Amino acid sequence: MVAGLVLMLAVLIAALSGAHHHAPGLVSTAHGGTDRHARSPTVPPTDSQEDQNKAVAAVLSYTPAVREGGRRGRDIALTFDDGPGPYTPALLSVLERADVRGTFFAIGQAERYFGVSTEREVRDGDVVGDHTENHRELARLSAQDQREELVEQIARVELVGAPRPRLSRPPEGGFDATTVRQSHALKLLMVLWSADTGDYLRPGTEVIVQRALAGAHPGAILLMHDGGGDRSQTIAALPTIIHRLRARGFQLVTVPQLLLDDPPPRGQSVLPAFNG
Numbered sequence: 001m002v003a004g005l006v007l008m009l010a011v012l013i014a015a016l017s018g019a020h021h022h023a024p025g026l027v028s029t030a031h032g033g034t035d036r037h038a039r040s041p042t043v044p045p046t047d048s049q050e051d052q053n054k055a056v057a058a059v060l061s062y063t064p065a066v067r068e069g070g071r072r073g074r075d076i077a078l079t080f081d082d083g084p085g086p087y088t089p090a091l092l093s094v095l096e097r098a099d100v101r102g103t104f105f106a107i108g109q110a111e112r113y114f115g116v117s118t119e120r121e122v123r124d125g126d127v128v129g130d131h132t133e134n135h136r137e138l139a140r141l142s143a144q145d146q147r148e149e150l151v152e153q154i155a156r157v158e159l160v161g162a163p164r165p166r167l168s169r170p171p172e173g174g175f176d177a178t179t180v181r182q183s184h185a186l187k188l189l190m191v192l193w194s195a196d197t198g199d200y201l202r203p204g205t206e207v208i209v210q211r212a213l214a215g216a217h218p219g220a221i222l223l224m225h226d227g228g229g230d231r232s233q234t235i236a237a238l239p240t241i242i243h244r245l246r247a248r249g250f251q252l253v254t255v256p257q258l259l260l261d262d263p264p265p266r267g268q269s270v271l272p273a274f275n276g
Contacts, residue, residue: 052256069219085227108153
């Protein structure tokens with residue numbers, strides 16, 4: 001009899017304790033459903049990621065922006081703008097099959113609808129940067145509005161469990177002195193690019209491949225897109241780009257890894273002279 005009571009009590013305790021565990025990123029609502037806008041658990045950084053973050057901070061200490069890394073190694077960074085979007089999962093599948101890590105400059109508003117892709121990027125070891133909340137032309141905005149565009153995007157990506165961005169990229173590559181100051185104040189290293197594939201214009205798969213290969217050199221940062229429109233040509237071009245770059249002896253890495261392996265030299269100006 002006593003043994004039976006003890007067994008029933010153990011089952012009851014297990015059931016009650018299990019009722020308080022939810023799937024990651026989901027919070028029970030008053031109606032018994034789940035809230036997918038709740039904060040997902042942030043993945044703790046690995047030692048390698050910590051080293052990469054330190055490399056970004058080190059470069060930021062002597063320049064607010066980069067277009068490429070140093071040219072002593074064999075690293076190239078593949079970067080993707082304007083996502084996440086409906087084509088991001090297929091693009092991620094290409095990177096996963098090739099065991100390549102990318103750098104994604106995400107739009108905050110897109111996280112509302114496609115944040116699951118950003119979660120996947122984090123799990124894959126990709127890097128997520130700040131491409132503003134609404135993809136507005138920053139140079140046309142006030143200092144306060146520019147800051148809000150950057151800060152709100154940071155909040156969006158953190159909400160889906162991504163680490164706080166350490167990198168930023170202004171929409172269309174347009175910026176002014178205010179952008180530089182705001183980015184630097186937020187400890188964001190502005191990342192431009194050394195080669196633009198022009199894939200957003202959908203010039204054809206082979207043209208995208210040719211432009212990526214033409215822009216390849218040690219320390220190159222290549223610009224492509226995973227959002228903002230039909231990205232089927234980019235997805236089709238990516239396996240060939242990866243294969244041919246590797247055949248040339250290049251390592252395909254994230255921007256922070258590129259800066260860790262071979263940072264740009266000090267005193268190399270990448271910004272125009274601004275007035276004011």
